[in-house]
Amino acid sequence: MWGVPRGAAPSLAAGPRRVFGEVTPLYDHREIEPKWRAEWERSGLYRFDPDDPRPKFYLLTMLPYPSGDLHIGHWYAYTPVDAYARFLRMNGYNAFVPFGFDAFGLPAENAAIQRGVHPREWTMRCIARMREQMRPMGASFAFDHGVVTCEPEYYKWDQWFFLKFYERGLAYRKRAPVDWCPGCHTTLAREQVVGEDRRCERCDTPVVRRELEQWFFRLTAYADELLEMEGLDWPERVLTMQRNWIGRSEGVRLRFPVEGGDEEIEVFTTRLDTVYGASFLVLAPEHPLVDRLTRPEARDAVADYRYTASRRSEVQRLSTERVQDGVFTGSFARNPFSGRRMPIWVGDYVLLGYGTGAIMGVPGHDGRDYAFARRYGLPIPVVVRPRDAAEAPDADAGPFSDDGVLIDSGPYSGLPSEEARRRMADEVERRGLGQRTVEYRVRDWLISRQRYWGCPIPIVYCDGCGTVPVPEEELPVLLPEDAEFLPTGESPLLRNEAFLRTSCPRCGGPARRETDTMDTFVDSSWYWYRYLDPHYDEGPFDPELARRWTPVDQYTGGVEHAVMHLLYSRFFTRVLRDLGLVDHSEPFPRLFNQGIILGADGRRMSKSRGNVVNPDDLVERYGADAVRGYLMFCRPWDEGGPWQPGGMEGVANFLQRVWRVLVEGSEERRSEGAARAAAAADRRELRRATHRLVRKVSEDMRAFRFNTAIAAMMEFVRQLGRMGEAGLRGTPEWSEAADAFCRVLAPVCPHIAEEIWHRLGHGESVHLQPWPEWDPELTADEAVVVAVQVNGRVRERVRVPAGLDEAELVRVVAADERVRRLLSGRTPRRAVGVRDRLVNFVV
RNA sequence: GCGGGCGUGGCGGAAUGGGCAGACGCGCCAGCCUUAGGAGCUGGUGGGAUCUUCCCCGUGAGAGUUCGAACCUCUCCGCCCGCACCA
Numbered sequence: 001m002w003g004v005p006r007g008a009a010p011s012l013a014a015g016p017r018r019v020f021g022e023v024t025p026l027y028d029h030r031e032i033e034p035k036w037r038a039e040w041e042r043s044g045l046y047r048f049d050p051d052d053p054r055p056k057f058y059l060l061t062m063l064p065y066p067s068g069d070l071h072i073g074h075w076y077a078y079t080p081v082d083a084y085a086r087f088l089r090m091n092g093y094n095a096f097v098p099f100g101f102d103a104f105g106l107p108a109e110n111a112a113i114q115r116g117v118h119p120r121e122w123t124m125r126c127i128a129r130m131r132e133q134m135r136p137m138g139a140s141f142a143f144d145h146g147v148v149t150c151e152p153e154y155y156k157w158d159q160w161f162f163l164k165f166y167e168r169g170l171a172y173r174k175r176a177p178v179d180w181c182p183g184c185h186t187t188l189a190r191e192q193v194v195g196e197d198r199r200c201e202r203c204d205t206p207v208v209r210r211e212l213e214q215w216f217f218r219l220t221a222y223a224d225e226l227l228e229m230e231g232l233d234w235p236e237r238v239l240t241m242q243r244n245w246i247g248r249s250e251g252v253r254l255r256f257p258v259e260g261g262d263e264e265i266e267v268f269t270t271r272l273d274t275v276y277g278a279s280f281l282v283l284a285p286e287h288p289l290v291d292r293l294t295r296p297e298a299r300d301a302v303a304d305y306r307y308t309a310s311r312r313s314e315v316q317r318l319s320t321e322r323v324q325d326g327v328f329t330g331s332f333a334r335n336p337f338s339g340r341r342m343p344i345w346v347g348d349y350v351l352l353g354y355g356t357g358a359i360m361g362v363p364g365h366d367g368r369d370y371a372f373a374r375r376y377g378l379p380i381p382v383v384v385r386p387r388d389a390a391e392a393p394d395a396d397a398g399p400f401s402d403d404g405v406l407i408d409s410g411p412y413s414g415l416p417s418e419e420a421r422r423r424m425a426d427e428v429e430r431r432g433l434g435q436r437t438v439e440y441r442v443r444d445w446l447i448s449r450q451r452y453w454g455c456p457i458p459i460v461y462c463d464g465c466g467t468v469p470v471p472e473e474e475l476p477v478l479l480p481e482d483a484e485f486l487p488t489g490e491s492p493l494l495r496n497e498a499f500l501r502t503s504c505p506r507c508g509g510p511a512r513r514e515t516d517t518m519d520t521f522v523d524s525s526w527y528w529y530r531y532l533d534p535h536y537d538e539g540p541f542d543p544e545l546a547r548r549w550t551p552v553d554q555y556t557g558g559v560e561h562a563v564m565h566l567l568y569s570r571f572f573t574r575v576l577r578d579l580g581l582v583d584h585s586e587p588f589p590r591l592f593n594q595g596i597i598l599g600a601d602g603r604r605m606s607k608s609r610g611n612v613v614n615p616d617d618l619v620e621r622y623g624a625d626a627v628r629g630y631l632m633f634c635r636p637w638d639e640g641g642p643w644q645p646g647g648m649e650g651v652a653n654f655l656q657r658v659w660r661v662l663v664e665g666s667e668e669r670r671s672e673g674a675a676r677a678a679a680a681a682d683r684r685e686l687r688r689a690t691h692r693l694v695r696k697v698s699e700d701m702r703a704f705r706f707n708t709a710i711a712a713m714m715e716f717v718r719q720l721g722r723m724g725e726a727g728l729r730g731t732p733e734w735s736e737a738a739d740a741f742c743r744v745l746a747p748v749c750p751h752i753a754e755e756i757w758h759r760l761g762h763g764e765s766v767h768l769q770p771w772p773e774w775d776p777e778l779t780a781d782e783a784v785v786v787a788v789q790v791n792g793r794v795r796e797r798v799r800v801p802a803g804l805d806e807a808e809l810v811r812v813v814a815a816d817e818r819v820r821r822l823l824s825g826r827t828p829r830r831a832v833g834v835r836d837r838l839v840n841f842v843v
Numbered sequence: 844g845c846g847g848g849c850g851u852g853g854c855g856g857a858a859u860g861g862g863c864a865g866a867c868g869c870g871c872c873a874g875c876c877u878u879a880g881g882a883g884c885u886g887g888u889g890g891g892a893u894c895u896u897c898c899c900c901g902u903g904a905g906a907g908u909u910c911g912a913a914c915c916u917c918u919c920c921g922c923c924c925g926c927a928c929c930a
Contacts, residue, residue: 196926236847244846653868653883654867792910834911
């Protein structure tokens, strides 16, 4: 029943083997892996039951975009998730591990343009293919709970959320300078523009600036709250990235009166302590006051400058070391602290989108202002000196931008920066010049995309009523199936009359639909709630299930989503909370980032580079269990790196050995006859090894240290093989060892573990067994070898009873014959003992 | 520039409440088995000296703390990642 048919080609890793002159049965993954997968599917082994009374565990992995081809990186991300899920179940948890697809997005639409396939069909084919490629992994995921975000029954609720956001003023439309990707023919959120040369995160094309009317989600309303991350068990760098991205800074808004009128210029500063050193003001070129403040004689120069600046943002700023330039408006303001007359300049190193779009120039204490002042010969007052320097720093030596002690600052002279800021802010507020404020770097989330393959924004425009939300009962606003895909770069929705033309929900008159679709990050900002019951139709998700099953207990995924997806999801969850839909603020209290596997050449895997490692080939050759095992063994899960093709063999050999020791070995014993009487000491040793294995694997699995867990299994099997030779087969200790080993192997290599489990004579699946327990008593050594050091150098090793305390250990070791010889009569000045480790004699 | 992380054999990596550095695996070497082996088994494998033992040097570099440092402190060097005119 399990011999390899003569004609069948055995897999390379499991070549025929001769024992006692005949071909013996061998481990053939091609036979057992499909067999067990079919069996698990048939018996519904991993069917999810939300009402199962065992403690729940929601284990979630970021849903992938269905690119159509699974590569080894996907396996690297998902295999440990499956192993951990199996581990949890064996530990008594009802683990929910759904798997879905982030199915809207540009590649499908581009495929439609290039190959004439409808995006829906393309996407569904990709999903089918990826599911097919996932199958051999034997993953215990709840695929039937996996949402596909391009399904109307899903995106209907994106639209529903949009309406809720709109009602609360959290979704709004405004005209603003936005980032446009010429490659993708759409606007992008600020988070999707990367690098110092500002490229599109998807296609790497440099973005350009455009002034457009777009929909935004008011993320900034939650900026402060999103900064609260205490208690999140997340990788430090992700926390840091989010903190930096939100970029909170405390400061003061301060108004400077303009000479000869009643205009005022408001600036934001975090360094109010330097206000006596402010010698000029700079406005962003787009600042609304520029026109009014520009004197007739400066008009041409300012207009020129603004034009150049506007072009500059469209072309790329190639250098970060660009000079700070600008132009004088001809107007002056007065410094309300020093009384100094300050020229008002326009400069594009000042950004309209941050603070007030205007700054006070403090060249003595800010690098950019310094460069600007130098360039245009503006005065450089020095008003702060370093704490430990008695003299004022020389203005020619460059700006001093640290905190220090104030000088030449009227009544504030002599105060440290921090205290001065406090008192000066009091004065600002007292005199009505401005107030303390907090500024954030994060912007509202631009969600409009000028593309077809996304969730339509449920808004219509009526000549009479203006912007009108689509009523809830009319959702979903369906994407028209009959769209035409042309390489014009324009959304097909713009030319689709049937979609475009509608009637106003308010007055019934003719109206036009919004043609922008939503950023696909909207789809992925709440999907884990929908997973619980993907076909629920009374709301976006079943609130009762959400109450019991969320937040997610453990989230895993790539670090590339550190700001985008994770920030949006945290924002969404807070809005859901404020809508009364969930009772928590953080969707993912625990996050783990797996590393990225690169091509063997050390570069990112891509078809164009030809360095993609295909899991199908590896599975065919070595079997899914070996591939799973190797991926979990090759490095710590949070580390990535180049694919090392050679390493596969090691795990394949390990599984061969497992088979030989546990399956073939038992045959040999039967054919050889009775086992030799096993020594009692060996039997104790075997139990010790078994219980230590269980302890080690339990601890490592819990902490996601899969590589060392597997190393421990490898060591154990080697030892087990030796024990078998020593005649321990057939003993109760052997049975315990084989039994426990099968169970700890099961999460990592589920197929072979199941096969061996059954061959050991068990009827029920190994995956339904409880995780083995270890007895601390049994893991303890009876005797240990401790190192004997003299002056910190190992000179001898001595076997002593385990568990001696420091004093006893030193006494026992010092009494040893070889140690006495080593010390040769010298009396140690000191002896340090470390239990079960070493003794150090200082002479 | 700011922030986060990391430097251990030929390679991936073990070992950080300071305590025998290099677990486990790849590769390499030797032996066994074999008609054969790109299979399997056994053993060896940081560098140097000696070739049996004893010894010396070794965790990016240098210093420090300590009986004892890959681990703690300081300085420096290098690499990776994120942000980058944010006032």
